[in-house]
Amino acid sequence: MGENTQKIALVTGASSGIGAASARALAADGWKVFVAARRIDRLEKLAEEIGGTAVALDITDQESVDAAAAIVGEIDLLVNNAGGAKGLDSIRNANIDDWKWMYDTNVLGTVRVTRAFMDGLIARDGQVINVSSTAGDTPYVGGAGYNSAKFGVAAFNRVLRLETHNQPLRVTELAPGRVATEEFSLVRFGGDKEKAEAVYENVLNLQAEDIAESVRWIATLPKHMNVDKIRITPRDQV
Template sequence: MKTILVTGATAGFGAAFARRFVADGHRVIATGRRVERLAALAGELGERLLPVALDVTDKAAVAGFVDSLPEGWRRIDVLVNNAGLALGLSPAWEADLSDWDTMIATNITGLIHVTRAILPGMVARNDGIILNLGSVAGVYPYPGGHVYGGSKAFVQQFSLNLRADLVGRNIRVTDIEPGMVQGSEFSKVRFGGDDNKAAAVYAGTNAMVPEDIAETAAWLISLPPHVNINRIEMMPTCQANGPFAVKRE
């Protein structure tokens, strides 16, 4: 049984991770900002889930997070850096700077601060797993993806560089890079709560669902301790990387 910290566990991938890990016999520390959703998840999953309010952009809260946990929950075997978001699809010259700042604060700064808070304990025990949620957007650019794609490219390179620091230690790091996934709040958040725009993204597709990503995470933490998967890129069969964009007169 592992103790697993999942950030952004109030919906989508995070809630799917929590459900899958508990079903597999692990304990989950589920964090997020919407405490009522965490409470509902705890009511559903029982004593194997510890709900803890945490905003990953609150640097002081993140720094003191481990010490704030009940004593029996402070050894974190697996960190799932799931908290993140995309905001807007406007071209760069029209994008809202506050959206850019929010994506950087959550997808980059929040992720590295949570990692820095948890990693020393793993190093001291010479044991641990870090799963970072990247995206195919960090590899394949698309119009309007500017800062979101840039933030996920950072997650990929940060993950690889963590492995460079940790070589020879029993601490594994994987960047999980999903493509199109429906059934989460991702597109709804991106479009400011517009359900019609969010639904249009997946119209006529057979996209992946959060449970597919949770299945992958469950496989990753079940691997022998000497096996590290550096990156895992995932797309539904209805999606592929596209041809070069060419503007013709």
């Protein structure tokens, strides 16, 4: 991309894992990348590495989203990657605070950020990639809260696609399966490192870079093409 045609991307949840890997992949393809998350110290190191810009962002806080939008301005690509899970409680023992956190982070956070940037994305023939999860279409025991939140992201993606299909905006859901990002499991298990590591033992795992490659590929496609959904898993996950 030339200096006058360089496209601009915003990646949320970019302080680690899939978000950081996606930012690196896009920057390597010539994008100007804004990396956004709450941990600004990590973001600044990543931004320096890839020639991007770090932006403090708490997607659960509307004022933070508005402030970030004012700094970033119009963009060509939004990667809604920020999210997370808490707990593996049964429905009988559901922790309502955990469910609220998961819904606010995964669903409402995606809504807040998308809404803040939608007009600019449409003006620039832009694209939204919503990183969901296989948990958004495959329920599992102990996953009801996270399943519900990611089902919400999947529904959001489909409705956004329906509402904007006749406008210059492409909308994609990217649904990874098991990705060996320890921080995700550390959050889920309240910082219990042993439990977090056990999730990835004796099985095949995707890496954050595998998902980032899908983000990069989607972003390279011609503007007349829309990838509605990609579901990507390790070979042994069904």
